[in-house]
Amino acid sequence: xxxxxxxxxxxxxxxxxxxxxxxxxxxxxxxxxxxxxxxxxxxxxxxxxxxxxxxxxxxxxxxxxxxxxxxxxxxxxxxxxxxxxxxxxxxxxxxxxxxxxxxxxxxxxxxxxxxxxxxxxxxxxxxxxxxxxxxxxxxxxxxxxxxxxx
Amino acid sequence: xxxxxxxxxxxxxxxxxxxxxxxxxxxxxxxxxxxxxxxxxxxxxxxxxxxxxxxxxxxxxxxxxxxxxxxxxxxxxxxxxxxxxxxxxxxxxxxxxxxxxxxxxxxxxxxxxxxxxxxxxxxxxxxxxxxxxxxxxxxxxxxxxxxxxxxxxxxxxxxxxxxxxxxxxxxxxxxxxxxxxxxxxxxxxxxxxxxxxxxxxxxxxxxxxxxxxxxxxxxxxxxxxxxxxxxxxxxxxxxxxxxxxxxxxxxxxxxxxxxxxxxxxxxxxxxxxxxxxxxxxxxxxxxxxxxxxxxxxxxxxxxxxxxxxxxxxxxxxxxxxxxxxxxxxxxxxxxxxxxxxxxxxxxxxxxxxxxxxxxxxxxxxxxxxxxxxxxxxxxxxxxxxxxxxxxxxxxxxxxxxxxxxxxxxxxxxxxx
Numbered sequence: 214x215x216x217x218x219x220x221x222x223x224x225x226x227x228x229x230x231x232x233x234x235x236x237x238x239x240x241x242x243x244x245x246x247x248x249x250x251x252x253x254x255x256x257x258x259x260x261x262x263x264x265x266x267x268x269x270x271x272x273x274x275x276x277x278x279x280x281x282x283x284x285x286x287x288x289x290x291x292x293x294x295x296x297x298x299x300x301x302x303x304x305x306x307x308x309x310x311x312x313x314x315x316x317x318x319x320x321x322x323x324x325x326x327x328x329x330x331x332x333x334x335x336x337x338x339x340x341x342x343x344x345x346x347x348x349x350x351x352x353x354x355x356x357x358x359x360x361x362x363x
Numbered sequence: 364x365x366x367x368x369x370x371x372x373x374x375x376x377x378x379x380x381x382x383x384x385x386x387x388x389x390x391x392x393x394x395x396x397x398x399x400x401x402x403x404x405x406x407x408x409x410x411x412x413x414x415x416x417x418x419x420x421x422x423x424x425x426x427x428x429x430x431x432x433x434x435x436x437x438x439x440x441x442x443x444x445x446x447x448x449x450x451x452x453x454x455x456x457x458x459x460x461x462x463x464x465x466x467x468x469x470x471x472x473x474x475x476x477x478x479x480x481x482x483x484x485x486x487x488x489x490x491x492x493x494x495x496x497x498x499x500x501x502x503x504x505x506x507x508x509x510x511x512x513x514x515x516x517x518x519x520x521x522x523x524x525x526x527x528x529x530x531x532x533x534x535x536x537x538x539x540x541x542x543x544x545x546x547x548x549x550x551x552x553x554x555x556x557x558x559x560x561x562x563x564x565x566x567x568x569x570x571x572x573x574x575x576x577x578x579x580x581x582x583x584x585x586x587x588x589x590x591x592x593x594x595x596x597x598x599x600x601x602x603x604x605x606x607x608x609x610x611x612x613x614x615x616x617x618x619x620x621x622x623x624x625x626x627x628x629x630x631x632x633x634x635x636x637x638x639x640x641x642x643x644x645x646x647x648x649x650x651x652x653x654x655x656x657x658x659x660x661x662x663x664x665x666x667x668x669x670x671x672x673x674x675x676x677x678x679x680x681x682x683x684x685x686x687x688x689x690x691x692x693x694x695x696x697x698x699x700x701x702x703x704x705x706x707x708x709x710x711x712x713x714x715x716x717x718x719x720x721x722x723x724x725x726x727x728x729x730x731x732x733x734x735x736x737x738x739x740x741x742x743x744x745x746x747x748x749x750x751x752x753x754x755x756x757x758x759x760x761x762x763x764x765x766x767x768x769x770x771x772x773x774x775x776x777x778x779x
Contacts, residue, residue, distance in 0.1 A: 217722075217723060217726050217777060218777075220722065221719075221777050221778075226777070226778065226779075230714070230778075230779075251734070252718050252733070252734055252749065253734060253735050253739075253742070253748045253749050254748070255748070275748050276716060277716035277717075277718040277719050278715075278716060278719045278778070279718075279719070281716075334722060336722075337718070337722060340718065
């Protein structure tokens with residue numbers, strides 16, 4: 214097994230202890246709920262979309278370091294993205310976490326590279342993907358569906 | 364390190380010999396010797412159990428209660444011998460009081476369907492407690508949906524003990540059935556099931572005791588417990604998965620309707636009329652898990668060769684030792700501080716999610732359980748989403764508790 218420091222990188226620990234964009238986002242135009250039945254992690258995601266563009270993002274929830282950091286970093290990175298950008302980043306994140314497929318052309322994963330260490334811990338991949346599945350439901354306006362990582 | 368580490372408890376089992384009986388323990392996980400502290404989820408199997416299953420398949424296998432040939436006779440004898448061993452283990456008065464099931468869950472579902480359902484109607488009450496495992500909640504919810512009965516839930520206090528006065532006040536003329544866990548898998552609480560059974564019986568209600576966690580670590584005598592039904596699982600009791608037992612009073616079994624229909628559970632079948640077999644066959648439709656039952660019998664032999672009282676004392680020592688050492692970790696809070704406790708410590712660490720604790724401990728070779736332990740109402744009661752749970756078995760040692768504590772120290776190192 215890899216060094217634990219590959220999993221719990223400084224950026225992840227920092228975002229898990231002091232999550233950014235945490236709390237109910239007033240004026241959200243889109244929102245969705247995520248739930249991981251395996252571990253009980255819950256997440257509420259809020260987005261402000263102006264036209265096709267995400268102008269603000271926030272979340273609330275209770276989860277492990279990986280899931281909290283994933284949601285925190287995601288809300289940072291989403292701001293300024295179009296729906297298509299967000300979908301491309303969703304696909305890129307899948308590649309980061311599983312090593313399967315290719316990062317879509319033109320996508321810069323930037324800080325999300327810190328999640329590459331999760332790959333060595335298959336039981337924890339779902340912790341990192343919960344926020345992203347929830348985001349997808351929000352932008353696809355499937356707020357009535359609770360996103361799961363299945 | 365605590366000074367207690369070096370002390371050997373007076374009742375000491377020959378722990379090295381016992382550990383040698385469990386082949387799985389002899390391995391490294393992530394470059395550390397395995398420390399298995401997830402026994403409440405499922406315990407490991409001694410070689411004698413593994414050998415009994417293997418030997419059965421290599422020498423004695425055929426279907427039971429069917430053929431006139433030698434192998435069928437051997438398989439039947441071994442299967443029925445296992446039933447006798449379980450009857451003895453539970454203090455049952457007759458082998459007919461022991462029904463093999465897939466596990467505790469199926470045993471509870473069987474009682475709900477075959478015994479309770481025909482006895483309840485709209486407005487009748489089923490009473491459980493806040494600390495039940497989902498397997499002792501959901502079957503009753505389904506029953507209530509089918510019958511219009513009402514599920515009542517007795518509260519627990521901050522230490523994780525049933526509020527008995529409130530529970531007794533909830534038992535009344537509408538109470539038809541009380542189903543209660545003997546030893547909580549999420550809190551380690553030992554419940555006073557005798558007093559609960561007496562109160563239920565005084566009101567004319569019947570009682571099931573969920574013994575999934577108590578059977579592996581406490582002496583069980585069903586008569587002394589005062590229950591009408593007692594359910595346990597093989598795989599938590601050093602036996603294989605997929606096998607369990609429902610003990611029930613013979614006179615209640617006799618009057619109950621079958622659970623599933625099929626072969627084995629009938630005396631005669633025509634298209635006009637089917638005559639059901641006697642208990643326990645009436646509740647064992649289809650070819651049973653013969654090897655599982657034989658393995659369960661071998662596990663009972665193993666437990667009895669060591670002595671359940673010695674096992675109980677050994678685990679109690681580990682529980683106290685861990686209760687002493689765990690608070691050395693900053694911000695650690697034990698969930699469940701009942702006066703009567705066994706086998707299990709659930710705890711949380713301030714600001715650190717149990718899943719992160721679980722991953723780091725696994726990296727140190729220490730297997731514990733994290734999550735809600737199939738007892739979400741307990742988590743809700745304590746306002747938490749999940750806990751870390753260390754649960755002991757007869758092969759665990761104080762040195763392994765030390766490894767757990769050292770691993771938790773590492774968690775603190777990483778998370779600060």
